Amino acid sequence: xxxxxxxxxxxxxxxxxxxxxxxxxxxxxxxxxxxxxxxxxxxxxxxxxxxxxxxxxxxxxxxxxxxxxxxxxxxxxxxxxxxxxxxxxxxxxxxxxxxxxxxxxxxxxxxxxxxxxxxxxxxxxxxxxxxxxxxxxxxxxxxxxxxxxxxxxxxxxxxxxxxxxxxxxxxxxxxxxxxxxxxxxxxxxxxxxxxxxxxxxxxxxxxxxxxxxxxxxxxxxxxxxxxxxxxxxxxxxxxxxxxxxxxxxxxxxxxxxxxxxxxxxxxxxxxxxxxxxxxxxxxxxxxxxxxxxxxxxxxxxxxxxxxxxxxxxxxxxxxxxxxxxxxxxxxxxxxxxxxxxxxxxxxxxxxxxxxxxxxxxxxxxxxxxxxxxxxxxxxxxxxxxxxxxxxxxxxxxxxx
Numbered sequence: 001x002x003x004x005x006x007x008x009x010x011x012x013x014x015x016x017x018x019x020x021x022x023x024x025x026x027x028x029x030x031x032x033x034x035x036x037x038x039x040x041x042x043x044x045x046x047x048x049x050x051x052x053x054x055x056x057x058x059x060x061x062x063x064x065x066x067x068x069x070x071x072x073x074x075x076x077x078x079x080x081x082x083x084x085x086x087x088x089x090x091x092x093x094x095x096x097x098x099x100x101x102x103x104x105x106x107x108x109x110x111x112x113x114x115x116x117x118x119x120x121x122x123x124x125x126x127x128x129x130x131x132x133x134x135x136x137x138x139x140x141x142x143x144x145x146x147x148x149x150x151x152x153x154x155x156x157x158x159x160x161x162x163x164x165x166x167x168x169x170x171x172x173x174x175x176x177x178x179x180x181x182x183x184x185x186x187x188x189x190x191x192x193x194x195x196x197x198x199x200x201x202x203x204x205x206x207x208x209x210x211x212x213x214x215x216x217x218x219x220x221x222x223x224x225x226x227x228x229x230x231x232x233x234x235x236x237x238x239x240x241x242x243x244x245x246x247x248x249x250x251x252x253x254x255x256x257x258x259x260x261x262x263x264x265x266x267x268x269x270x271x272x273x274x275x276x277x278x279x280x281x282x283x284x285x286x287x288x289x290x291x292x293x294x295x296x297x298x299x300x301x302x303x304x305x306x307x308x309x310x311x312x313x314x315x316x317x318x319x320x321x322x323x324x325x326x327x328x329x330x331x332x333x334x335x336x337x338x339x340x341x342x343x344x345x346x347x348x349x350x351x352x353x354x355x356x357x358x359x360x361x362x363x364x365x366x367x368x369x370x371x372x373x374x375x376x377x378x379x380x381x382x383x384x385x386x387x388x389x390x391x392x393x394x395x396x397x398x399x400x
Contacts, residue, residue, distance in 0.1 A: 086253025127161025
């Protein structure tokens with residue numbers, strides 16, 4: 001199997017949509033996504049109609065370049081869109097957060113190759129950053145074989161990334177002090193075999209299945225090295241981690257929805273056995289106030305850190321050690337804070353929280369636990385950010 005022949009169209013197709021249009025579309029989808037939440041979870045992926053609605057709303061084009069008619073949204077705008085979606089359904093928001101990387105990847109390809117692999121603006125990409133594949137150099141490209149895990153959205157993606165260790169003449173290509181050279185490749189999703197193994201605690205609707213290819217020829221033009229310098233000059237492509245900030249939108253939206261639900265749930269309920277309105281309970285009042293305080297602080301940290309990084313890049317400078325550490329810490333913090341908020345609300349509402357058919361807090365708690373296991377949200381990475389601040393010799397994650 002191999003990639004298709006070049007598309008004859010000169011630029012990706014799609015009706016123009018501004019950042020404001022897309023934000024409005026995200027808000028407009030809220031009711032529909034809430035209604036579809038049970039079906040999304042039961043399917044363990046986004047159903048076809050849900051994907052269609054997200055495409056039509058422009059959710060997968062957030063990072064598409066302006067030159068193509070895309071919005072080329074800055075990180076703050078991306079987070080706001082993902083946050084809106086996550087208020088309604090965390091799995092859909094996660095799939096959009098991953099799928100809209102298409103425009104980011106496009107910025108690291110030659111324009112003709114980018115237009116070939118992305119002939120339309122609304123084409124989601126799936127993939128894993130772990131180099132679990134082997135790419136053997138051959139005339140005109142590479143032969144790729146591998147198995148990857150956590151391919152969020154791979155069940156509906158148009159394009160899939162294959163992260164690999166590069167090989168030549170049967171041996172890994174090495175750089176500097178002997179570290180193997182890794183890189184990503186883009187291929188149409190039709191070339192990938194999906195393994196239906198996504199059975200999880202939470203985020204069940206993301207379809208984050210394993211996927212594999214065997215002896216797949218990928219033309220060299222689809223080798224996608226996201227290390228600067230990019231092929232495009234826009235601020236969005238000046239740092240290889242500029243696809244990361246938007247992940248914060250998922251826990252932000254989840255926590256916001258949980259608080260709003262809890263506030264609404266207690267308005268017309270009474271305490272047993274006193275019959276006193278629950279809204280007059282000092283215990284519940286404290287939990288709601290504590291939740292708002294935690295979310296407000298976490299959200300502010302995310303946007304402050306993100307905007308400082310962005311301003312630095314706008315000035316054609318690289319973020320400082322402190323700014324990089326803050327960006328990472330703000331993302332870990334917001335996920336951990338969202339989980340704690342949802343736990344507090346779950347406990348505050350008591351036994352009513354455990355019924356998945358009656359309370360969205362059941363799904364929210366499971367989703368929050370699963371989100372916090374992602375590498376960019378795990379507490380175990382705090383030591384790496386701390387090492388940066390202490391100027392220690394500890395090896396760092398490449399994303400920090």
